[in-house]
Amino acid sequence: MSAFRFVHAADVHLDSPLLSLALRNPRLAELIGNASRQVFVRIVDLCLDERVDALLLAGDLYDGDQTSMKTARFLSEQLRRLHTAGVRVFIIRGNHDALSKITKELVPPDGVRVFGGRAETFEILRDRGDRPIVVHGLSFAKPQAPEGLLGRYRPPVEGAINIGLMHTSLDGSPGHDVYAPCSTADLASSGFRYWALGHIHKRSTTEGSCAIVMPGIPQGRDIGESGPKSVTLVSVLDDGSFSLDERVVSMAQFERVAVDASGLVTWPDLVARIEIALGEASSRSASDHVVARLSISGATSLAWNIRRDADLLHTEAESRAEAIGNVWIEKLETDCRRPTIADRVDSADPVEVLRRTMSDDIVESEEFQAEAQGIVRDLLSQLPPECRRTLAPDDAGLALLVKQLCEEGAEEVLARLAAGSIDGAR
Numbered sequence: 001m002s003a004f005r006f007v008h009a010a011d012v013h014l015d016s017p018l019l020s021l022a023l024r025n026p027r028l029a030e031l032i033g034n035a036s037r038q039v040f041v042r043i044v045d046l047c048l049d050e051r052v053d054a055l056l057l058a059g060d061l062y063d064g065d066q067t068s069m070k071t072a073r074f075l076s077e078q079l080r081r082l083h084t085a086g087v088r089v090f091i092i093r094g095n096h097d098a099l100s101k102i103t104k105e106l107v108p109p110d111g112v113r114v115f116g117g118r119a120e121t122f123e124i125l126r127d128r129g130d131r132p133i134v135v136h137g138l139s140f141a142k143p144q145a146p147e148g149l150l151g152r153y154r155p156p157v158e159g160a161i162n163i164g165l166m167h168t169s170l171d172g173s174p175g176h177d178v179y180a181p182c183s184t185a186d187l188a189s190s191g192f193r194y195w196a197l198g199h200i201h202k203r204s205t206t207e208g209s210c211a212i213v214m215p216g217i218p219q220g221r222d223i224g225e226s227g228p229k230s231v232t233l234v235s236v237l238d239d240g241s242f243s244l245d246e247r248v249v250s251m252a253q254f255e256r257v258a259v260d261a262s263g264l265v266t267w268p269d270l271v272a273r274i275e276i277a278l279g280e281a282s283s284r285s286a287s288d289h290v291v292a293r294l295s296i297s298g299a300t301s302l303a304w305n306i307r308r309d310a311d312l313l314h315t316e317a318e319s320r321a322e323a324i325g326n327v328w329i330e331k332l333e334t335d336c337r338r339p340t341i342a343d344r345v346d347s348a349d350p351v352e353v354l355r356r357t358m359s360d361d362i363v364e365s366e367e368f369q370a371e372a373q374g375i376v377r378d379l380l381s382q383l384p385p386e387c388r389r390t391l392a393p394d395d396a397g398l399a400l401l402v403k404q405l406c407e408e409g410a411e412e413v414l415a416r417l418a419a420g421s422i423d424g425a426r
């Protein structure tokens, strides 16, 4: 009895454009820009190293319209490596690479099966006496798939181990478009042994008499796709028993890195604390690179320096990240405040007195509010209507906007005044 082994991946989104405007660092943009290809090479390497029988790709292999001949050529080269090693490839198309969308494609080598817009089955020839393996698949014909697809699949083949590929948003999550909706309960009772799913970029697995696996995107593209990313190495025995092995393949992982600046009084101490946090994120990382979104918070007398010199701190963080190696700063967010009276700061501090005067006496007054609202109204009238509606949808929205702008303005003024007086602390 020999095991049938395969790798299941989905949502590779080859050569997808960079989503994050924060990737302004050209070297970081290059790293993330090439990562989808490098990760696909890793997936192929994994198939060859593990000598698997097949690779299953459950949709959105291409990102869509941007697909160029270079992408097609790259993919063709990689598929050929698998073909040469005798690894079969099963591909379905998802909403990004629906059959109607991808026209510039090279003829795949033998052994690569791209399922069409009608459900098909494919039996894998095995040694005598081995239980048959039947692979089922169905591609998105068009980018939209509002109806569930499960009913269109062929029934499971009796006596065989049935494996299905499906691109689906499952039960869906609020606020997201629905693609081929389907419940895990329906999949579990379908008589299939393994469902190789794609579409949702976050990994999830359900094990039991039917294994339902959503491997997630193998390489995150922005902070919304944070953490290590993986594919699944599956081994199935003739008695139907399965083993699922998550294999991290991501080149770079996005991570939120929090730095608590509470109590810090000198700039070098702050930089040192940032370096420690980045070093820890790097040691925790399962990928080669960490792309960090630094978030600095807490009550510190450096709050105003941080606010005024955020660009300098960003550069400091980048330089520390570079010293650690394979660590990048995607963005630096700061939400620090000066220690308040409760934190035992001298309430006679003139800057503190000025802050209270601005926030309690001036900004709160009706005359000031009326005048500020007039200025903001004038500015808004010069913006396109859609911007106006987003910024201030109604009178209450306008009042809120003015309040926020005043608070930020007051903090800016104070930051400049206060940081000037304690620059010596750096």
Ligand SMILES: [Mn+2]
Pocket (backbone or CB within 6 Å): 059, 060, 094, 095, 096, 167, 198, 199, 200
């Ligand atoms: Mn999709």
